[in-house]
Amino acid sequence: MPSRNTIIIAIVWLALFAGIIYIVNDLLYPNRAENLGNSETVVLQRDPYGHYRAEAFINGKKVGVMVDTGATGVAISKQLADELGLKSRAAQLTSTANGETISYQTRLAEVRLGGIIAKDVAASIVPNLDGDVLLGMSFLNRMDIRLYQGTMTIRQVPEDGAS
Numbered sequence: 163m164p165s166r167n168t169i170i171i172a173i174v175w176l177a178l179f180a181g182i183i184y185i186v187n188d189l190l191y192p193n194r195a196e197n198l199g200n201s202e203t204v205v206l207q208r209d210p211y212g213h214y215r216a217e218a219f220i221n222g223k224k225v226g227v228m229v230d231t232g233a234t235g236v237a238i239s240k241q242l243a244d245e246l247g248l249k250s251r252a253a254q255l256t257s258t259a260n261g262e263t264i265s266y267q268t269r270l271a272e273v274r275l276g277g278i279i280a281k282d283v284a285a286s287i288v289p290n291l292d293g294d295v296l297l298g299m300s301f302l303n304r305m306d307i308r309l310y311q312g313t314m315t316i317r318q319v320p321e322d323g324a325s
Contacts, residue, residue, distance in 0.1 A: 191209070191215065191217075192206075192207040192209065193206045193207060193214070193215060193216035193217065194216075194217050195216075195217035195218070195219070195224060195276075198216065198217075198275065198276030198277075199276055199277060200276065200277035201276060201277045202277050202278055202317065202318040203277075203278075203315065203316070203317045203318070204216075204275055204276035204277070204278055204315070204316045204317075205313050205314070205315050205316075206229060206313065206314040206315075206316070207312065207313060208312045208313070208314070213228055214228065214229040214230075214314045215227065215228050215229070215294060216229060216275060218273060218274060218275040218295070218297065219272075219273070219274040219275075220238070220242070220246065220270055220272070220273055220274075220295065221246050221270060221271050221272055222272070223242075223245065223246060225238075225242065225294075225295050226293070226294040226295065227275070227294055227295045227296070227297040228293075228294040228295070228296055228297065229275075229297045229302070229314060229316075230296055230297065230298050231298075231299065231302060231307060232298075233296050233297075233298025233299060234298055234299055234300070235284055235285060235286055235298045235299065235300035236270065236273065236283055236284070236285040236286070236295065236296065236297055236298055236300050236301050237256075237265070237285065237286050237288045237291055237295065237296040237298065238268075238285055238286070238287055238288070238291065238295050238296075239287075239288065239289075239291040239292065239295075240287055240288070240289045240291075242295065243268065243287040246270075248268045248270075248285075248287065249268065250266030250267065250268050250287050251266065251267040251268060251269075252266070252267050253265070253266055253267075254266070254267060254286070256286060256288065258288075263288060263289075263290060264289070265286035265287060265288045265289075266286065266287040266289075267284070267285075267286060267287075268285050268286070268287055269282055269283065269284060269285065270282075270283040270284075270285050273297070273301050275297070275301075275316065277318075278305065278316060278317075278318045279318070280301050280304050283300055283301050284300040285300065302316070304318070304319060305317060305318060305319060306319050
């Protein structure tokens, strides 16, 4: 049977390990949904790799997204499309960083990032997409976006365009 000192040392090491995991997780994923709030202005922190990743909700399902102002639209994986019960419309040839591929047009009933909500968002189902949803301009073109010193501020603009 382990001694009392061995148990205390093990607990201390476990607590230190848990603390390190918590800190690293905050550095790698600073924009978790619970941290974004419900404001119509969301401030995203750039991750250590220079990307703006966050947690968002697509049709009510929490998903990881990479916000990309250089992407034409929202791109989702076939697996996520199946989970959301999305139907594809027309096939299209899509140019990506990895070359050309076939994708399928669809519509998302709602995309929510913090308190920012966009309805009826054009998207593409990309069969070989792995990882995060690519949150591009079919969502972002409805917003005011500012980049400054490692932060991206996204503000929802009223539908009529008034500020």
